[in-house]
Amino acid sequence: MVCSKLRIGILHARWNKTIIDNLVKGAVEKLKLLNVSEENIIIESVPGSFELPFGTKKFVDKYEKLGKPLDAVIPIGVLIKGSTMHFEYICDSVTHQLMRLNFDLGLPVIFGVLTCLTDEQAEARAGLIEGKMHNHGEDWGAAAVEMSVKFE
Numbered sequence: 001m002v003c004s005k006l007r008i009g010i011l012h013a014r015w016n017k018t019i020i021d022n023l024v025k026g027a028v029e030k031l032k033l034l035n036v037s038e039e040n041i042i043i044e045s046v047p048g049s050f051e052l053p054f055g056t057k058k059f060v061d062k063y064e065k066l067g068k069p070l071d072a073v074i075p076i077g078v079l080i081k082g083s084t085m086h087f088e089y090i091c092d093s094v095t096h097q098l099m100r101l102n103f104d105l106g107l108p109v110i111f112g113v114l115t116c117l118t119d120e121q122a123e124a125r126a127g128l129i130e131g132k133m134h135n136h137g138e139d140w141g142a143a144a145v146e147m148s149v150k151f152e
């Protein structure tokens with residue numbers, strides 16, 4: 001399939017907005033660099049990372065029903081450890097459920113969730129700290145395109 005025909009969904013959580021916004025920007029820019037047309041990059045949001053698995057299923061089903069099926073979806077979230085075990089429970093459950101959705105939905109569900117111990121770790125992985133790491137959103141955009149066309 002030609003990349004320009006791909007329809008890629010991005011579903012992002014709204015916690016840690018500055019970091020999220022840069023991750024989404026990185027994914028969108030990479031998708032466009034790989035010739036995915038802007039009107040075929042569909043962006044929606046959910047309250048937090050815990051809502052990503054169920055939100056992803058609803059998102060995919062919505063566009064299926066509209067007759068505009070997605071070729072891949074990139075759930076994006078930023079989880080940063082606090083002083084309780086909340087972080088661990090959300091990271092573990094969200095990771096497992098997003099992995100499962102690849103098989104349940106039969107389309108690539110890219111793991112776009114940062115699970116960080118500090119704000120700085122998350123900022124670095126969103127390309128927000130000069131000279132430290134790169135914007136992981138770019139990797140997720142590239143993975144979405146590759147997995148949409150691979151094995152076709």
Ligand SMILES: O=c1[nH]c(NC[C@H](O)[C@H](O)[C@H](O)CO)c([N+](=O)[O-])c(=O)[nH]1
Nearest residue numbers: 013015047048049050051077078079080
């Ligand atoms: O996306 C996040 N959601 C977070 N919590 C909200 C959670 O994802 C749900 O939206 C909420 O529990 C309601 O279901 C976070 N923390 O609690 O730290 C976080 O760091 N990141």
